[in-house]
Amino acid sequence: MDELVIRRMTEEEVKAVAAIEKATFPRPWSEESFRREVTANVAARYLVAEKNGRVIGYAGAWVVLDECHITNIAVAEEERGRGYGSRLLEALLRTVSSLGAAWADLEVRVSNACAQHVYAKAGFVSVGKRKRYYEDNGEDAFLMVCERLPEADPAFEEPPHPASAYGNEEGHPPERAEGEEA
């Protein structure tokens, strides 16, 4: 049986992820953008789905306080419709739950019925429209929100970051260097 493994994305998977992104979206994120997300953005969490050792999908989000913003999710075209996208989304939501997120939001093209279906199954509801959100064709986006995230996944529990963008261990904001802009 084909085994799907979902785990945190590392720098090693960036090339494969960027290739799926390029084949999927009209305005793809660059390889460098994904590299920054996994190496420098403390608010970002990205997962990859691996099948027989090959990256076939990914999903990512930014977590700020109790909000999770889903930035992207895609499955390689030849692997769609097999439940992998839903499993990636579920794993991502459980990951951000582990980090203290209480709700999630995202934008999706009004024409993307498949993604909307996957999001609705995970508990997202459409709460509004962002007019002409997509620059490539001027298409509107639905803004979808999920107010009840699934339980945290112990497999993705992380120790508190010593001095992350959202505070140090005591919950205070990181100290600012002299002369640094707020």
Ligand SMILES: CC(C)(COP(=O)(O)OP(=O)(O)OC[C@H]1O[C@@H](n2cnc3c(N)ncnc32)[C@H](O)[C@@H]1OP(=O)(O)O)[C@@H](O)C(=O)NCCC(=O)NCCS
């Ligand atoms: C969206 C995406 C990640 C979903 O991944 P996937 O592996 O195909 O998803 P799943 O197989 O878990 O589920 C697909 C579901 O959509 C349904 N579906 C497929 N086409 C559909 C359509 N045109 N309208 C409504 N539902 C549709 C399937 O029946 C299935 O539903 P079910 O789980 O109730 O049976 C994948 O299609 C993808 O990569 N799309 C291109 C990138 C993209 O659009 N990303 C989202 C940007 S907001």
